[in-house]
Amino acid sequence: MAETMIHPTALVEDGAQLGAGVSVGPFCHIQSGAVIGDGSQLMSHVVVTGATRLGANAQVFPHAVLGCEPQNGKHTGGPTTLEIGTNCTIREGVTMHSGSDTSRGRTIVGDHCTFLAYAHVAHDCVVEDYVTFANNVMVGGHCEIGHRAILGGGSAVHQFTRIGHHAFVGGLAAVAGDVIPFGMVIGVHAHLGGLNIIGMKRSGMDRKEIHAVRHASRMLFDRTKPVQDRAKDVKLAYAESKAVADLIDFVTTDSKRAFCTPLIKSAKDTREDNGGEQ
Incomplete structure (x- = not known):
């Protein structure tokens, strides 16, 4: 000994x-x-x-x-x-x-x-x-910080905030809203800037599941309906995905904070995303 x-x-x-x-x-x-x-x-x-x-x-x-x-x-x-x-x-x-x-x-x-x-x-x-x-x-x-989350240097997380598993918080980000599992947030105040794809791959996550989360997150935050309503649609569309189920469980759990969401794109940004087409 x-x-x-x-x-x-x-x-x-x-x-x-x-x-x-x-x-x-x-x-x-x-x-x-x-x-x-x-x-x-x-x-x-x-x-x-x-x-x-x-x-x-x-x-x-x-x-x-x-x-x-x-x-x-x-x-x-x-x-x-x-x-x-x-x-x-x-x-x-x-x-x-x-x-x-x-x-x-x-x-x-x-x-x-x-x-x-x-x-x-x-x-x-x-x-x-x-x-x-x-x-x-x-x-x-x-605060609740899920497994394999990474918080970048100088970032600040507001009290009662939840950071989902495999999420990534960018350096100097001020996080005042819940961050979905696999999400990647940046900025002051932090907004959802995509998914932590690198972290998902490093953890050995199946490629099929990564694609499912990518599509599910876009569907969840497409702004045609409130997030809670869209969560029902996403759950039905990806009923076989455990990773998407984690995502939906997170957004449907009662929380003291709102969610970090993507920025609303301007018309110019939308045209650029579509290759200049309107």
């Missing part, structure tokens, strides 16, 4: 639980109640507060702060948690807050996630597996 290593300058409080093979570097502070999974490496100046559970084989870089109280005025100070899965990479200056006692009470991060420098996960968020946050990504409270 691998030996646990604690640097002499680190402070590990009584009541903290460290698994086998954990490495705690210089000037780290692990508070009572925190749980650090087997094989995790905390490099230096890392703070892990009580009621934070960090899964096995995490790499946590200098000055990351995990599990502090939520930045939520409704929080009354009750016990809440931050739960981080296995095999996560958490780079310099990343912050993740615990849940709030007037909401979910838990902030949840899945397995195999990557958080680049100075990214932030706010209170009561749910981040699923294989998600990537680039540098300086800011995600507000109560």
